[in-house]
Amino acid sequence: MAVSQEPPSLTPDFQEPEPATPGPPVVIVDGANVVGSVPDGWWRDRAGAAARLRDNLAVVPAAGLPGLAAPVEVVLVVEGRARDVPPGPGGVRIERATGSGDDKIVDLVRVTAPTRRTVVITADRGLRDRVTALGAEVRGPSAVPR
Numbered sequence: 001m002a003v004s005q006e007p008p009s010l011t012p013d014f015q016e017p018e019p020a021t022p023g024p025p026v027v028i029v030d031g032a033n034v035v036g037s038v039p040d041g042w043w044r045d046r047a048g049a050a051a052r053l054r055d056n057l058a059v060v061p062a063a064g065l066p067g068l069a070a071p072v073e074v075v076l077v078v079e080g081r082a083r084d085v086p087p088g089p090g091g092v093r094i095e096r097a098t099g100s101g102d103d104k105i106v107d108l109v110r111v112t113a114p115t116r117r118t119v120v121i122t123a124d125r126g127l128r129d130r131v132t133a134l135g136a137e138v139r140g141p142s143a144v145p146r
Contacts, residue, residue, distance in 0.1 A: 022116045024071045027060060028108050028136075029053070029144060030122035031078040032101050037123060037141040050078050050085040056145040058090025065143055068119060075108060077101050102127045109136045 035042045035049045042049035057074050064070035074092045078085055079101035087094055097104035105120060105127060112118045113135035120131045120138050128138045 024073055025068055025117035025119065026073045026075060026108075026112045027065065027068070027144070028075045028077060028105055028112075028118065028120045029057060030101060030105060030120065030124060030127065031076050031082055032080070033122045033124050033127075034141040034144065034146055035082070038146055046081040047084040050076070050082040051088065053146055054085060054088045054092050054094065055090070057092045058088070060144060061091040065119070065139070068117075077104050077108070079104070102130070106130050106134070109134045112136075 031050050031053060035046075035053055040049075054076055057076060060074045061072055062070050064072050075095055076092050077095045077097055079097040079099075083096040085094060095104060095108065102124065105122070109118055109120065109131045113131075118131075118136040120127070120136050121141060121144050122128060122138065123140050132138060
């Protein structure tokens with residue numbers, strides 16, 4: 001006797017799952033590149049320079065950026081000696097790269113860009129090419145308060 005291999009029919013109460021709702025846009029800041037764009041002696045105190053940038057970015061989650069309405073999520077990627085920057089008030093998430101800051105940024109873009117608008121702040125041409133290939137937008141360091 002043959003057994004039917006037909007798939008079970010859908011019951012009337014079956015519902016397709018809801019598509020994931022994307023969150024707010026994500027702004028990922030290349031801390032080393034943005035800090036390095038202002039020749040103010042940052043190299044003498046990298047963690048201090050990263051802390052100043054973190055504090056300056058604190059307005060962005062609630063204010064947004066030109067062409068990018070609030071609210072936005074802000075992620076500051078730090079590397080090297082700048083990894084010592086403590087978390088601060090204001091809703092700027094700190095991501096400490098254990099290796100290359102650029103690689104950390106690319107990893108973050110891989111996660112966010114498929115479902116959320118992702119903007120990377122950097123002037124690094126190589127990084128720009130890597131993240132735009134993954135669907136992120138890129139703006140230069142002057143796009144954020146520094």
